[in-house]
Amino acid sequence: MTALLSPVLLGFVGGAVDFYHWSNENARLKQLSDTLATRGAREFLLANATSAQVEAVVASVLDSGFAHSYGFSAVQSKVTINRDKGEVTVDLTSEPARALILSNFEPFKEKLKTTSTAVALGGMNVCVIALEDSGGGSVAANINSQLIAEECSLISNSSSTQGVVSSGLSTIEAGMICSAGGALGGSSNFSPMPTLDCPVYDDPLAEREPPHVGACDEYDAAYGERLDEVLTAATNAAVTEVTRTVDDLTGGLTGGLTGGLTGALLGGYTTYNLSPGVYCGGITIGAFADVKFASGAYIIKDGALNADLGARITGENVSFYLVGDDATFYFGPEAKIDLTAQKEGPMAGILFFEDRHAPADRVHRILSDDARNLLGTFYLSRGVLSVASLLPVADQSAYTAVVAKKLNMTGSPTLVLNVDYNDTDVPVPEGVGPVGGTTYLRE
Known part of the structure; x- marks a missing residue:
């Protein structure tokens, strides 16, 4: 009897094990689809998120190997979006694991399938998030600086009693100023006065996947002329003119110097057209260089993106990923920046993305007096965005958002953070723009 019943008993045990694993696989696939649908729906908390952007976010999460963390080597997905209702439906399909007993029986031999729908509700505008957790001046406006963000919120995570600083003749104007610690400055420096002891706001872009960094396409790219070379050329031109004007030394000196400088500084721009790729050693753009970035992602690796005096850079639908210890950006005085x-x-929606393993407190500088259009988000989770221009910055952008360790302004700059989200088709990344709403799964 034992010999006769053993196969039956083994069949029951094997079947029970198979059923447990099959049920567990279905549950894990459901959890995965719930997560993907929720992440996609959270994009609708942003003012102008498109269906394509929601699909790209879901695809990016899957491409990052996220499904492997749920135990699936391959998953087929379908994303259905109802933008009017803020709904995202994710359908997932996966091959079941090979079973001991039940693989030849229905429904265990069929593909695993599940569906999840998430809905987004609510939202408010956030345009500055300073991630520094303890140091003073995580958001700082000094001397005669102006930070104007009248229709959005400014958030500082620093627990310091001087987490937000507005000193001298500086002013910070925002829809709300919220400091996890304290603030330094009086009623003439803030509008409104900061709300203190606010909850810490988590990095809203912590889950955003950085672009893939491949092999180098360019090394130590440099365009235009160095300032010292320009001045040397101007001086040489002046000396040459003086030599030719022996009969009138004074006139020759004056005219030669003026003519030499004018000729050097008005010598005309050379246009350089750049393509997306990996730029190892950074990019240096000097005088008389008009650099046009074609649409796409640019990896600035182990070097800086420098736009020096007299440089021009323009780029529509471009993003820059800064990776490596020396990867920063610098927009010098008299450089024209339009991005x-x-x-x-x-x-999508990120203008500058700093590697999350970068050295802490690197400084990225905007000194340009002609950086009126910087449409997108500065995501510098390890770095400091320093603004020290003389004329307004970003005031002609439909929107500009800053998520950085620190935001520092000194001198007499005016940084304008608009929130005209409906005036552009560039989406606002998840967690900035209109946030604070909720998402829920609909059965």
Whole structure:
């Protein structure tokens, strides 16, 4: 009897084990689809998120190997979006694991399938998030600086009693100023006065996947002329003119110097057209260089993106990923900067994305007096965005958002953070723009 019943008993035990694993697989696939639907729906908390952007976010999460953490080697997905209702439905399909007993029986031999729908509700505008957790001046306006963000919120995570600083003749104007610690400055420096002891606001872009960094396409790229070379050329031109004007030394000196400088500084720009890729050693843009960035993602690796005196850079639907210890950006005085972030893909809405393993407190500088259009988000989770221009910055952008360790302004700059989200098709990344709403799963 034992010999006769053993196969039956083994069949029951094997079947029970198979059923447990099959049920567990279905549950894990459901959890995965719930997570993907929720992440996609959270994009609708942003003012102008598109269906393509929601699909790109879901695809990016899957491409990052997220499904492997749930135990699936391959998953087929379908994303259905109802933008009017703020709904995202994710359908997932996966092959079941090979079973001991039940693989030849229905429904265990069929593909695993599940569906989840998430809905987004609510939202408010956030345009500055300073991630510094303890140091003073995580947001600082000094001397005669102006930070104007009248229709959005400014958030500082620093527990310091001087987490937000507005000193001298500086002013910070925002819809709300919220400090996890304290603030330094009086009623003439803030509008409104900061709300203190606010909850810490988590990095809203912590889950955003950075772009893939491949092999180098360019090394130590440099365009235009160095300032010292320009001045040397101007001086040489002046000396040459003096030599030719022996009969009138004074006139020759004056005319030669003026003519030499004018000729050097008005010698005309050379246009350089750059393509997306990996720029190892950074990019240096000097005088008389008019650099046009074609749409796409640019990896600035192990070097800086420098726009020096007299440089011009323009780019529509571009994003820059800064990776390596020396990867910063510098927009010098008299440089013309006109940039808008990508519309689609994992970098959509992000203008600058700093590697999360970068050295802490690196400084990224905007000194340009002609950086009126910087449309997108500065995501510098390890760095400091320093603004020290003389004329307004970003005031002609439909929107500009800053998520950085620190935001520091000194001198007499005016940084304007608009929130005209409906005036552009560049989406606002998850967690900035209109946030504070909720998402829920609909059965």
